[in-house]
Amino acid sequence: MxxxxxxxxxxxxxxxxxxxxxxxCLGGVAFAATGLNQAKPAAEKPAADQPRNPGEGPPRPSLIEVPAAVGVDPDTQFRFHVAPQPDRSEGQASGAPARPGTRWRRFECRIDGDEWSSCSSPHVLVGLDTGLHSFAVRALNRRDQFGKAAYYRWTQLEPMxxxxxxxxxxxxxxxxxxxxxxxxxxxxxxxxxxxxxxxxxxxxxxxxxxxxxxxxxxxxxxxxxxxxxxxxxxxxxxxxxxxxxxxxxxxxxxxxxxxxxxxxxxxxxxxxxxxxx
Missing domain, CATH: 2.60.40 (Immunoglobulin-like)
Structure with missing residues (x-):
């Protein structure tokens, strides 16, 4: 023109x-747990957290999504589940198909050693302070018996x-x-x-x-x-x-x-x- x-x-x-x-600005993200070998297990597991009768409680949950071992995001997410377990009752013939696995009633989570509270997957944490953090999750059956907890630790840095x-x-x-x-x-x-x-x-x-x-x-x-x-x-x-x-x-x-x-x-x-x- x-x-x-x-x-x-x-x-x-x-x-x-x-x-x-x-x-x-830094927004939220979750990291797939492909590097769980970087997870830092909790330094100690109080006796009160252990199942009274280990054979009766649910299995330990599996963490399938966790934050990075060192991260800068103040908002993070965990995903977890308990894999279905075969249930063989007494008298069931050897080699017979396993019955459907037990459905665990619910989960409990806690952050940084606080009290256990009901939770579900995915579990989102918002506005974390900088420093070292720990997360734990356990499953409970219909009789409210809890099993062994899964633990994860990571370091939260100040985002730049x-x-x-x-x-x-x-x-x-x-x-x-x-x-x-x-x-x-x-x-x-x-x-x-x-x-x-x-x-x-x-x-x-x-x-x-x-x-x-x-x-x-x-x-x-x-x-x-x-x-x-x-x-x-x-x-x-x-x-x-x-x-x-x-x-x-x-x-x-x-x-x-x-x-x-x-x-x-x-x-x-x-x-x-x-x-x-």
């Missing part, structure tokens, strides 16, 4: 972008904000109606545990009051979701776009009104995002 208004990016805007990075830095300097001139331009960025994780970035957005702040961000500019977030996050290792960084995820984009809309007020404007770009870990 001949004579159309355009946007020129100054190199000074890059420094502004770096200073204007929004605070990143991840940083977002642009990987571009002066962008090509924006023309009304042109294709959106990707805004490559690098995300750094200062935490001692991996995080998953689940969203990354950008907002536009023109330096001219008569050049409003809306409706003149169109921005789209990075193509990250809780189902398809960007994983960043402990103390590491990762860049967008990747082969499977796009970076945020920016475009100048073509409007049926005069847009000359935006010609030659400088844009401040503010990135923000959410992560879990």
């Amino acid at each position: 001949s004579g159309a208004p355009s946007i020129r990016y100054r190199r000074a805007a890059r420094a502004i972008i770096a200073l204007a990075v929004a605070v990143a 904000e991840f940083t977002i830095d642009p990987l571009f300097g002066e962008l090509p001139e924006l023309m009304p109606g042109d294709s959106a331009q990707q805004l490559p960025v690098r995300i750094s994780n200062p935490n001692p545990a991996a995080i998953e970035v689940t969203s990354l957005t950008v907002s536009v702040v023109p330096d001219r009051p008569d050049c409003a961000a809306d409706p003149n500019f169109a921005v789209t977030p990075a193509s990250l979701t809780p189902e398809a996050p960007l994983t960043i290792p402990a103390g590491g960084s990762a860049a967008l776009p990747t082969a499977t995820a796009g970076a945020p984009t920016l475009a100048l809309r073509e409007l049926p009104v005069d847009q000359n007020s935006c010609q030659g404007a400088s844009l401040h770009l503010v990135f923000s995002g959410e992560a879990r870990g």
